[in-house]
Amino acid sequence: MTDSQGALAGKRERLVDGASKLLHHNGVAATTLADIAQAADVPLGNVYYYFKSKDELIRAVVAEHIEQVDTMLNTLDAIPAPADRLKALVRRWDHMREVIARYGCPFGTLACELDRRSDGLDLEAAGPIRLILDWSAAQIQHLSSADPHELAITLFAAVQGGALLANALRDPDIMSGIADLPTAQSAWF
Amino acid sequence: MTDSQGALAGKRERLVDGASKLLHHNGVAATTLADIAQAADVPLGNVYYYFKSKDELIRAVVAEHIEQVDTMLNTLDAIPAPADRLKALVRRWDHMREVIARYGCPFGTLACELDRRSDGLDLEAAGPIRLILDWSAAQIQHLSSADPHELAITLFAAVQGGALLANALRDPDIMSGIADLPTAQSAWF
């Protein structure tokens, strides 16, 4: 119950964690329930005791992402200066550069793939992105007289665009280049 | 033979054009050969006379994208000043902002979805992006003493990140905001 990664965690938790990883690495469409069940060491038929459909399992993954972002932003709030909080945010993506170069940003790629749907899931998948943008805008409000919403978008667009290019070109250094930008360093705040 | 969009174009051309649109709007996985055949007004079984598999049809779509980018860049080359060429490049994406807000950048989303594969198609899908980056770097070389490759990535990352956020938030104005940036305006070249 307490272990968030290992085999001792609850079955529901193992299913969500396994699905999260597989969706990121292989994409939504290529990931089957059989794959997820195997990764979580749960028999296929038992998945439906915890989730009534594949879509609902994906929804749980999105909710888990939102939870992770929320935790991350709360951690960043402990940093005294707002400008340093923003720099630390960008540094998080730089630290994930190897994974990003292979599989892209987990939030960005999932939003991109689910955005093509017209059930509610397309908008839900934007949740983590909305959270980060709103938080960033709040930090910027302390720093600049310019439009915080617009500056937040500029900042995170650089991160997401950098992640996309790093992934397409399989080049982790692109993420570092983005993190070193004056933009990301909040020199213009 | 000469019509590139209408029903008079050759079947192969209609198939590629229809597939290109459907892959952009619905994604690779959700698009079936039956959908493509119907959009192109070609019987399902006949598709296999022109393409030996779905993957090869997707490959043809990527090749078509590369062709389109090549044509676009040649057109931009007619603009006298390199700085104006770069601005015009970014403006192209701004002009597509409504489509981008609904379906994302055609090149970016396709690269993102195909990047999760390990056959050759993942790297081929990065072709349009590579072309644009190389061309941008060449323009920047006329303008700045800084690293042209890095500046080109900064510029196009802003465009691609903006497209991703515009799509996730369903907000076309984000694309305009990116186009108005000093970065995109090449103020720092």
Next chain:
DNA sequence: GTCTATAAGGCGATAGAC
């Protein structure tokens, strides 16, 4: 070259024993 009919396989989802 064109098209219909269908084969072959994989998937999400369910039934029902335990």
Next chain:
DNA sequence: GTCTATCGCCTTATAGAC
């Protein structure tokens, strides 16, 4: 609550008439 067996559908791909 757990798990096995399997159903029914959809998709890619092919066989073969025209």
